[in-house]
Structures are given as structure tokens and as C-alpha cells.
Amino acid sequence: MANLARAIAVLSVYTVATTTPAGGQPAPATAVASPLEVRVTMDYRNRPASEVLQTLTRAAGLTVTIAAGTLLPVTTAVTNARLETALNAVCENASCRWTLSDRAVIVTPVPIDTACLLPRAISIALSDASVLEGFRALAAALSLQLSVEGVLPDAPPVNIRFTNAAPADVLNFLTQAVKCSWQFEPGRLVIRRLPL
Numbered sequence: 001m002a003n004l005a006r007a008i009a010v011l012s013v014y015t016v017a018t019t020t021p022a023g024g025q026p027a028p029a030t031a032v033a034s035p036l037e038v039r040v041t042m043d044y045r046n047r048p049a050s051e052v053l054q055t056l057t058r059a060a061g062l063t064v065t066i067a068a069g070t071l072l073p074v075t076t077a078v079t080n081a082r083l084e085t086a087l088n089a090v091c092e093n094a095s096c097r098w099t100l101s102d103r104a105v106i107v108t109p110v111p112i113d114t115a116c117l118l119p120r121a122i123s124i125a126l127s128d129a130s131v132l133e134g135f136r137a138l139a140a141a142l143s144l145q146l147s148v149e150g151v152l153p154d155a156p157p158v159n160i161r162f163t164n165a166a167p168a169d170v171l172n173f174l175t176q177a178v179k180c181s182w183q184f185e186p187g188r189l190v191i192r193r194l195p196l
Helices: 002-007 049-059 083-094 131-141 167-178
Strands: 039-047 063-066 074-082 096-101 104-109 122-129 145-149 158-165 180-185 188-193
Touching: 039 049, 039 083, 049 063, 049 083, 049 104, 074 083, 083 096, 083 104, 122 131, 122 167, 131 145, 131 158, 131 167, 131 188, 158 167, 167 180, 167 188
Parallel strands: 063 104, 145 188
Antiparallel strands: 039 074, 096 104, 122 158, 180 188
């Protein structure tokens, strides 16, 4: 509940379809012709995409099916927009595509090239540091979780001083010192020891 309050999520669904038939009596409100025409207002800050999609679709009387894959967190706001527009905004943020099939929204994550999400250049300086400390500092600078698979071999302390360098250049320098490989995955930097 606290997470929802922090999300500052406001969702309003409006169905405005009243008509006055020839008899002069107002007809009861009817459902919007297409669920994609439902009007929504939302304001999300760094929320899980699945949570946002479930809230939107449920409010419009739809279900959502999310295929396997990684969805990025959502930060978006729309006011009195069509559901279709809101879904497009969410998927643009979350890196996914959606389709409507019957009364279900089908969401398919788009593979993320994590290198595109990284800064083009970073600066890092460490003196007499272990290679592992170098990986930790780099992961922190890139806002990534560090995952080390296997035990890194001992190596003499390193002095690292890069200014406006590509993250790959720093990683290549560090991995040469301990004979390991590196890979970016969504949200983390993975270091793997190479077989001997």
C-alpha cells in the first residue's frame, strides 16, 4: 500500500456516452465502443511496468498477459488520455509492445541492448585497489548490480585512472588483469572467470 502511495498513481476511467433519444428521455450511460477509447489519468514514478499495466487494464475492464522478458521501470504521466495513448506511453518507457486481442492486452517485452542504456563515458580513479574493488566501483558508477561468477584469481593491486572513457575500455583493462570476461545484463554487470 505504501508503494502505491509513493507511486502517486491516480487512475480515473471515464465513460461518457449519453444520448437523448427522440422520446426526450435520456438513455442510460453505455460502455465506450472500444476499451481503447476509455479515458485515463495516471502519474507513475519509477514503478514496475507490470504493476502499471495491470492497473490500467483492470480499470478498463480488460486483462493483461505479459510475455517473458525484461520490462524497464515506468515513469510517465498522462491526463484524460485514451487508454491506447496511455498503453503506448507505458510501453515506450518499459521497452515493450502491446496488442489487444478480444478483452486481453498482450504485452511483449522488446529485447534491450543494455549497452545503449549506459553512459558513453565515465571517469574513475582508484589507487592500490584490488580488481574486484575496481569492478565494484565501476558497477556503482553505472548504477548496476555486480555479479561475479566464480572466484577471481589473485592479482596485484591496480591503479585506475580513466577520464571520460567508454565503460567497455575500463572493463577491458580490469578483465585483462584477472583473465575474466564481462557482460552487461539488464540491471547488472556480470563478471565471469575464464576457464584455465
